[in-house]
């Protein structure tokens with residue numbers, strides 16, 4: 621460690637993904653193997669990290685992020701909270717596959733109990749590829765996690781020289797390095813010339829200001845997503861309810877409309893105690909309470925601007941606190 625003594629202490633928690641992937645040739649950008657390179661190799665590949673922080677690496681798990689699950693989230697969230705409670709840890713970077721990176725970021729945004737920076741980062745090209753994006757993304761993420769500008773900003777995503785808020789960012793392209801976008805609500809800023817620049821801040825409550833506590837949880841309640849489309853019927857919904865779902869995210873068409881063929885099954889599920897959240901498959905815009913459906917009468921919850929996969933996370937955490945739908949609606953307008 622050749623870093624200067626005044627530098628921040630940043631822990632890199634590695635979880636796998638393409639940033640830790642390797643392919644058979646330098647032009648292999650699909651059909652490579654994710655989650656093969658260990659955290660020490662990721663750090664050694666970027667000696668410039670030593671100029672911006674005292675970096676420590678820890679391999680939390682090693683998976684492609686399509687295999688992310690609730691148990692991994694609880695393990696990761698607890699580890700982040702343990703580390704951030706220590707006075708000798710100033711910030712955390714999490715290397716992660718990009719497929720579910722936005723979900724992990726939002727989960728941590730809701731359960732991390734600290735104002736210290738937490739930054740998620742990934743790559744779209746494996747470490748062996750020409751112009752691999754992992755090393756520069758990792759450098760930017762460590763720079764951001766070591767900065768005073770990132771303190772109190774909630775969990776951040778650093779990709780492609782941009783800074784995004786966990787709640788609102790999404791993966792928008794299957795393969796290009798500029799895939800992470802906060803399309804309409806807007807990203808928070810840029811990283812340029814070894815400096816983070818912020819222009820916006822997240823408005824909803826996050827990190828140290830949330831009401832969620834995972835420290836004693838061993839599991840999360842089952843919440844599933846049903847996808848809306850023309851000719852949709854109730855079969856998937858009924859299967860999830862029969863399979864034990866405590867909550868359902870209805871990723872409806874438009875602004876969360878309910879098809880006549882599906883609505884009775886949603887009402888029946890709610891009568892059995894299953895929480896129903898109306899979200900949208902569209903990707904942008906509000907699903908408003910009592911907008912496209914009478915949520916007061918149906919006892920449903922509106923997702924506001926959360927996409928279905930993030931609404932699932934908020935509903936799981938809400939269900940660890942309450943099963944009252946009005947209280948859960950308050951939670952959906954708070955985070």
Ligand SMILES: NC(=O)C[C@H](N)C(=O)O
Nearest residue numbers: 637638684685717718719
């Ligand atoms: N670019 C990536 O990281 C994709 C990979 N399938 C993952 O999410 O682990």
